[in-house]
Amino acid sequence: MKVVYSDVLVVGGGLSGLRAAIAATKRGHDAVVLSLVPAKRSHSAAAQGGMQASLAAAFKSRGDNEDVHFADTVKGSDWGCDQDVARMFANTAPKAIRELSTWGVPWSRVRSGDREVVVNAERVTITEPADAHGLITARDFGGTKKWRTCFTADGTGHTMLYAMDNKAIELQIPVHERKEALALIHDGGTCHGAIVRDLVSGELVAYVSKATVIATGGYGRIYAVSTNAIICEGMGAAIALETGVAPLGNMEAVQFHPTAIVPAGILTTEGCRGDGGLLRDVEGHRFMPDYEPEKKELASRDVVSRRMTEHMRKGMGVPSPYGDHLWLDITLLGKAHIDKNLREVKEICQHFLGIDPVNDYIPVRPTQHYSMGGVRTRPTGESPGLRGLFSVGEAACWDMHGFNRLGGNSVAETVVAGMIVGEYVADYCDGAVVDLQTSLIQGFLDRERGRIDGLMARDRGENAWELRDAMERIMMEKVGIFRSQEPLDQAVEELTALHRRSRNLVCRNRVRSANPELEACLRVPRMLKLALCVAKGAQARTESRGAHAREDYPERNDRDWLKRTLARWPTDDDDQPTLEYETLDIMKMELPPGSRGYGKDQTIHHPDTARRVAEIDALSAQQLDRFELQQRLNPIELPERLRGKNERVGIGYE
Amino acid sequence: MSSPRKLKLNVLRYDPRKEGDEPRMVTYELDEAPSMTIFIALNEIRRKQDSSLKFDFVCRAGICGSCGMVINGRPDLACRTLTSQFEDGEITLLPLPAFELIGDLSVDTGKFMRAMSERVESWIHDEEAERRELTVLEEPMDPDTADRIYELDRCIECGCCISACGTARMRPAFLGAAGFMRVARFEADPRDKRTAEGWYDLLGDDDGIFGCMSLMGCEDHCPKDLPHQNRIAYMRRKLVQSR
């Protein structure tokens, strides 16, 4: 039995995993990072548009601060998020971006003086203030009050991930590439590491650690068309689920991005609309102002995606061999702007569509994009079900996004969560002693080896890729942007049947070393479990909140549904997950539920809302300064190193 | 609709871990679909014809650098190569040379690039940096400088430049164009306090910039169009001056 020991095992080498590993390393704990691919190829590299942080340097960003960022995030989540976490996040984001600046990210900077920008389809001149010259600038993104999304052209994720991985290399953090965690080692109460398969040699190795951090990204690939990288298969969440004790949170909260190209599903960043791009229909008409006169193209993502779908249902889509689509028009931004700030978008258009977005409209359609759900954690990042198990980034349901995340808030979450949770991981390691029976490790190793033996021994059985195709189609057709009872019932039933069939998979290629078919055979049953968590969660939630839109229950129902779904898979013999709920306490909210300001407000309110509003009004009347007010309303804890007010140009630490 | 064109993919097959296996070319035929990329074609072959076929894709959008391979003689990104651009419908695929072969079209660029990063110390060298308070305003930077760094930071470590470089293929210790580009990126960054001498120690020999024969295979094959020629010439001048 081969065993690798470390203090911290980080499963995932994207932004969040690397940042957590760096935090633990700096505190003197040795960390090992696992990744399916070289760390710099993780999906974080694909983020284009930017990272939100309330630096308030640029002209259109002035007046921004943590409070505004917090409020945008909570509204964006349709009040589904954990407000403690959203607060911890908003207060730390400026520190995260400044740290990345010292680590080498070439953030685009403010240039003082006049410049032309496109706002609401018109060219306007704004004057960037002299005192901000050379500070980090920001662009507009959907659902934000201020221009808050910091960027490097449209290669933000790339520059962030390269800076982060370079930092990890400087600190000599080992990244074990082409390794796949197959199962967590645990005793029902504490997590002790993972069983890992080497994707080249096929060897199974036990990685034993005091703390284990799941940072494996999202589960977008359970859908047939997704903007996600093909490795975003949710395996980290799945192995947590398979412990039977660690719950997943809000798995039904799945985001669709308005502008992925048709048919490839590759993303064109929200920065296109943030910088002034428009959406047009088959007649060339700009339709978003008809639906959302105030925010137009820059309404929150879930809203824009639904409006686009509605508009296509009215027959206003552009027909194509791949179904209807709409147009994204960035021609009005001009060549100079596109060549400089949207060049990845331009390359994508050239290579995959054979068009030049300087002159041509881009065919787009709402497409699966982001997984709000994931491994449920406390604000410290630790699982409520398994000690020593932590999770960060898109894999986690730390829960700052609730039912809809704002553009630019995800890469921001990855680094902020990595910083914060990394400290709590280090605290945990300070106090942890490894007390572990080798028989426990051997048991998990044997179980995984047994699964592989079973796949190889069978003479006939199911084909993993066929089951996967069927699952992807069900998710697209029945658990998509608009949902309702009947299709969801069918989805749950059909996925349950597929999952049963997946117990009888066969791997025709009987090679133990590098073997893509074996990888699929090991992943598909787990993906089906995740798909069932999504579908069953959606079926049960008889309301509409954020990205979860029920046509048969169009209202947000705070009275009955202001709660987080928790999914568990108690035993391997189960056919479906078990759902439980965690109530969100309005009386503890800094920002009680209200209207997001889109369309007609149909909220069914909770009786506590009015009480909490009154409480807050009374407190606000006392004219406390904003820090004191926040402390009273939402007293959060942050690791020592991350406390402290953030400086802003012109106003200092106000 | 007219019936689709038949594509012929000639793929190098070899599994170094399988006893007795020998490198060989295998031809697969399949129907071309509209907007088909090599990514889509290879996946279809794997699903329908040979489940053991090995290759690497991650982003499938030309962003992550995983899918470098030799496509009809040219190192390039397979995910953003449309099959329609090959007039006779015949495509020959080989793994990138100069990297350790994992199997078929999959090579280990990760190990190579991490070693490159360690060798050129691919991080900001600034003793003050770690002591900076995160609560205070960031150091201002000239906006043009920031843009210039970004231009040089766009390398996606795909390895095409290494495979296209005669020197790199002959001499495994040669740093290669991706390494030069990384040095150029940090050299352009005022936050990095390394001096000309520091760069000389990293680059000033035949495994470094003086081993480069300036044939520009790198520039011709870099999918991100990085300015190899310009930066190699610049650094060579600079290093010569520094001595």
Ligand SMILES: Cc1cc2nc3c(=O)[nH]c(=O)nc-3n(C[C@H](O)[C@H](O)[C@H](O)COP(=O)(O)OP(=O)(O)OC[C@H]3O[C@@H](n4cnc5c(N)ncnc54)[C@H](O)[C@@H]3O)c2cc1C
């Ligand atoms: C096209 C696109 C554009 C985006 N643009 C933006 C943007 O502009 N702004 C923004 O805020 N957000 C954006 N996002 C979202 C954001 O990029 C991601 O949510 C974020 O980068 C996820 O980072 P992560 O560290 O959680 O995971 P990832 O970067 O996905 O990393 C996951 C890691 O886990 C590893 N892994 C997975 N499974 C296993 C396993 N079983 N064993 C071992 N290792 C494993 C992988 O190898 C990888 O290293 C975008 C997303 C997409 C799809």
Ligand code: SF4
């Ligand atoms: S110029 Fe030629 S020798 Fe020099 S790095 Fe480029 S390809 Fe290699």
Ligand code: SF4
């Ligand atoms: S320099 Fe260009 S060709 Fe070389 S690794 Fe980087 S992106 Fe690829």
Ligand code: FES
């Ligand atoms: S798969 Fe990422 S560049 Fe081709």
